[in-house]
Amino acid sequence: MKRLLTMCLITTLCAGFVFAGGASEKVDQPVIEVTHSATQDGQIATYERILQQLVDEYNAENGTQYLLKYVSGQGKDITNTRMSSNDRPDIFSLDSPADVNQYDKDGLLLDLSPYAQRAGWEQTMFDWAYKLAQVDGKVVTLPFGYEGMVLWYNKSIMNELGLDAGTIDTLAEYEEALKKASDAGYIPVMLGSQDWPWAQEWYLSIMNSYTGRDLVKKTIEGTSELGWSDPAFKKTIELYQSWHDKGYLADGKSYILTSDDAINAFTNDKALFKLEGTWAPYWIAPLEQADQDTIGVMLHPAINSTERPHLPLAVGGMWCVSSDTEHPEIAAAILSGQLRQEFQSDFLQNGMDVAPIQVDEEEFQGLPPTVETMWSLVNGALAEGSFGYTTWAFYPPETRVYLYEGIVNVLEGTTTIDDYLAEMDRLTTKELAAGFTPVIPSTR
Numbered sequence: 001m002k003r004l005l006t007m008c009l010i011t012t013l014c015a016g017f018v019f020a021g022g023a024s025e026k027v028d029q030p031v032i033e034v035t036h037s038a039t040q041d042g043q044i045a046t047y048e049r050i051l052q053q054l055v056d057e058y059n060a061e062n063g064t065q066y067l068l069k070y071v072s073g074q075g076k077d078i079t080n081t082r083m084s085s086n087d088r089p090d091i092f093s094l095d096s097p098a099d100v101n102q103y104d105k106d107g108l109l110l111d112l113s114p115y116a117q118r119a120g121w122e123q124t125m126f127d128w129a130y131k132l133a134q135v136d137g138k139v140v141t142l143p144f145g146y147e148g149m150v151l152w153y154n155k156s157i158m159n160e161l162g163l164d165a166g167t168i169d170t171l172a173e174y175e176e177a178l179k180k181a182s183d184a185g186y187i188p189v190m191l192g193s194q195d196w197p198w199a200q201e202w203y204l205s206i207m208n209s210y211t212g213r214d215l216v217k218k219t220i221e222g223t224s225e226l227g228w229s230d231p232a233f234k235k236t237i238e239l240y241q242s243w244h245d246k247g248y249l250a251d252g253k254s255y256i257l258t259s260d261d262a263i264n265a266f267t268n269d270k271a272l273f274k275l276e277g278t279w280a281p282y283w284i285a286p287l288e289q290a291d292q293d294t295i296g297v298m299l300h301p302a303i304n305s306t307e308r309p310h311l312p313l314a315v316g317g318m319w320c321v322s323s324d325t326e327h328p329e330i331a332a333a334i335l336s337g338q339l340r341q342e343f344q345s346d347f348l349q350n351g352m353d354v355a356p357i358q359v360d361e362e363e364f365q366g367l368p369p370t371v372e373t374m375w376s377l378v379n380g381a382l383a384e385g386s387f388g389y390t391t392w393a394f395y396p397p398e399t400r401v402y403l404y405e406g407i408v409n410v411l412e413g414t415t416t417i418d419d420y421l422a423e424m425d426r427l428t429t430k431e432l433a434a435g436f437t438p439v440i441p442s443t444r
Contacts, residue, residue, distance in 0.1 A: 029065045029066065029067050030064070030065070030066050030067070030326075030327065031066070031067045031068075031069050032055060032066050032067070032068055032069070032090050032091070032327050032330050032331065032334070033069040033070075033071065033089040033090050033091070034051055034068065034069070034070050034071070034089065034090065034091040034092075034334065035070075035071040035072075035074040035079065035082075035089040035091070035092045035093070036070075036071075036072055036074065036092075036093045036317075037072075037073065037074060037075045037076075037093055037317070038072050038073070038352075039072065039073045040282075040351075042350045042351075043350050043351070043352050044072045046346050046347070046350045046352060047070065047072070047352075048068075048070045049346075050337075050338070050343050050346065051068055051070055051334060052068050052070075054333065054334050054337040054338075055067075055068045055330070055334070057337070058330050058333050058334075062329075062330075064330070066327070066330055071089065074089075074092070076094070076095055076099070079092055079093075079094065083103070083108050083322070088108075088322045088324060088325075089322060090321060090322055090325040090326075090327055090331050091319060091320070091321055091322075091325075091331050091334060091335070092319075092320055092322070093144075093317045093318060093319055093320070094141070094317065094318040094320055095317065095318070095392070096314075096315065096318065096392050096393050097132050097141075097143070097315065097318065097393060097394065097439050098393075098394075098395070098396065098397045098400070098436070099318065099397075100135065100140060100141045100318050100320065101135055101436065101437055101439070102397075103320065104135045104136075104140050105435060107323060108322065108323055109140040109141065109320050109321065109322070109323055110140070110320075110321040110322060110323045110325060110328055110331070111138050111139070111140060112133075112138075112139045112140060112141070112142070112321060112332060112335070113138045113139045115139075115328070115329075115332030115335075115336070116133070116139040116332075116336075119332070119336040119339075121133065121139065121142070121336070121339070124339055124357055125143075125339070125355075125356050125357055126146075126356045126357065126358075126382060127441065128313070128356075128382075128387070128441035129143045129146070129315070129356030131439060131441045132315060132318075132393075132439055132441065134439070135437065135439070136437065140320065141318045141319060141320045142318070142319040142320075142335045142336075142338070142339075143315040143317075143318055143319075143356055144315070144316060144317050144318070144319050144338065144353055144355060144356065145315060145316025145317055145352070145353020145354060145355070145356065146313060146314070146315060146316065146353070146354070146356050146378070146382065147277050147278045147279055147313075147314050147315070147316050147353070148277060148278050148311040148312055148313045148314060148378060148381070148387065148390070149202055149203075149205055149206050149275075149276075149277050149278075149300065149311070149312045149390065150276075150277065150278060150280075150297050150298065150299060150300070150311070150374060150377065150378075151273055151274075151275060151297070151298050151299065151300045152266070152273065152274040152275075152276060152280060152295055152296070152297050153165055153272060153273050153274070153295070153296045153297070153298060154266065154269060154271065154272055154273075154294060154295065154296075155293075155294050155295070155296045156269065156294050157181065157186055157269065157271075157272050158272065158296070160184070161177070161180045161181060161184060161272070162180075163177050163180065165296055165298050166298075168298070168301050169301050169302060169308075169309060170301060170302055171239075171301065171302060171303050171304065173301060174300075174301035174303075177272065178243070178246075178248045178272075181271075181272040181273075182246070182247060182248060186270060186271060186272050187247075187250060187251050187265060187270055187271040187272070188243075188247075188248040188249075188271070188272055188273060189243070189248055189249055189250065189271065189272070189273040189274070189275055190250055190262040190263075190265050190266045190270075190271040190273065190274045190275070191203060191249055191250050191254040191257075191262055191274075191275045192250060192254065192257035192258045192259045192260070192261045192262030192263075193254060193255050193257075193259070193404075194255060194256055194257055194258045194259075194261075195258040195259055195260075196258070196259040197255075197404055197405065197408075198392070198404060199254075199259060199262075199275075199276075200254070200255065200404040200407050200408065201390075201391045201392065201400065201403055201404040202275060202276065202277060203240070203249075203275050204240070204391060204403055204404065204407060205312045205314075205388075205389070205390040205391045205392075206275075206300050206312055206388075207236050207237075207239070207240055207303065208233065208236065208389075208391070209307070209310070209312040209388030209389050209390075210236075210300070210302060210303045210304065210306075210307045210310075210388070211232050211233055211235075211236045211303070211304070211306070211307070212232060212306045212307060213307060213310075213388050213389065213443050215230060215232060215233075216388070216389050217389070217440050217442070219233075219428070220389075220394060220395060220396070220428065220438045220440060221432075221438050221440065222428065222429065222432045227424075227425040227428065227429070228421045228422075228424035228425040228428065229418075229421050229422060229425050232306075233421055234417055234418070234421060235304075236303065237407075237410065237417045237420065237421070238417060239303060240407075241410060241411060241417070244411045250262065250265075254411075255408045255411065262274065263283050267283075267287065267291060269294075277314075278374055278375075278378055279351075280374075281351050281367075281368070281371045281374070282351050284368065284370060284371065285351065285368060285371070292368050292369075292370060293369070293370075295370050296370065296373075297370055297373055297374045297377065298377075299311060299377060299381070307388075308386070310381060310386040310387055310388050310443075311377070311378060311381035311382070311386065311387045311388065312387070312388040312389060312390045313381075313382075313387040313388060313389065313390060313393065314390040314392060314393040315356070315393055316353030317353060319335050319338070321335070338355060339355045339357055340355075341357075341359070341360055341363070343355075344357075344359045344360070344363045345363040348363060348364065348367060348375075349366075349367075359379075364376075364379075385443050386443070387443055388443065389440065391403055391404070394438065394439075394440050395428075396427065396428055396431035396432070396436045396438075397431070397436075398427045398430070398431055399424055399427040399428045399431060402423060402424060402427055403424060406420050406423060406424075407420070
């Protein structure tokens with residue numbers, strides 16, 4: 001769900017494509033094709049270098065002569081088109097467990113179970129990540145990266161208002177901070193979703209997860225008696241609507257402002273908080289050091305007495321192998337190779353997803369201080385099992401889309417909260433009946 005940079009998009013469907021290493025496309029050697037959604041030049045170069053190293057190592061160990069064809073900039077629409085044709089890549093990335101679930105039901109994914117067992121994925125990966133790798137008991141994907149929702153804040157404004165981020169843990173304390181910011185002429189929370197409608201689900205991921213993680217899990221699994229119509233969810237949406245009505249959310253313009261509007265307002269000292277996920281370093285890193293030093297990060301305060309502050313968790317992407325690949329052994333080796341510790345610092349330095357493994361602490365050193373603090377929060381939450389559920393990683397796909405599209409109608413007053421939640425319930429019930437299989441790790 002991170003907002004991908006587009007300044008270096010590679011055109012992938014043109015003639016005369018050049019392979020990694022500079023080889024022409026017309027070759028007799030076997031080719032392993034890897035496609036991914038990355039578009040930023042530094043990230044593309046990092047992937048190409050690491051993937052080429054893994055291919056070279058496989059060739060040296062097995063006496064093969066594979067060439068790597070790395071195709072970047074292939075988002076979900078392109079992937080869907082290619083996977084419904086005869087031009088399927090060997091390895092490709094998907095956005096979420098829900099996508100993997102559907103691809104597996106369509107018979108498009110290779111069963112990776114024997115390769116995962118041989119490489120020890122279960123012993124290497126976080127337990128929640130290994131669970132997400134499976135559909136109906138078989139391993140069909142490598143969840144890669146982990147991201148979550150946090151709250152960024154302006155240290156200078158925090159100090160000016162006499163607030164301490166370290167002591168804002170409860171709903172009362174949070175709303176006091178929002179009111180103080182508003183009274184002082186600042187925007188309490190910046191959020192812009194006009195060009196990026198998914199930004200609404202960032203906050204709703206927090207709000208629903210904080211309503212009650214067990215309740216969310218049961219609702220998505222279809223075992224909750226009341227589903228989304230549970231009064232607890234209504235109370236949460238009422239709270240969210242009240243923040244909108246008071247102007248706490250982007251001065252009541254969260255769905256009118258763009259994501260760049262939100263970033264610019266926050267970085268120009270006009271807002272106390274910026275609601276965004278752990279991918280925010282993509283716009284923090286280019287700032288001057290003095291501006292970076294003004295930014296702090298924290299977990300969102302609690303909104304009730306049911307849940308303590310925690311990290312609503314998502315997976316950065318899902319590496320998959322086509323069921324009709326002619327090269328399953330090297331494909332599996334490439335996936336397993338990305339779990340190695342030696343590559344994680346490269347991923348981190350380029351603002352990329354790291355493997356869902358216990359990454360050595362020294363790998364996080366040398367990052368901007370605020371980013372280091374962010375990773376400390378994230379890794380601490382994962383180690384303690386203090387994580388929750390983001391919408392894009394765990395919700396049924398139609399339910400998820402309506403969640404962030406329908407909330408705008410609620411905020412505008414054209415849909416009641418009861419009708420909004422009833423439609424959420426109808427969609428989830430329909431999707432479960434149609435065969436959607438939730439894969440939701442338990443928390444502590």
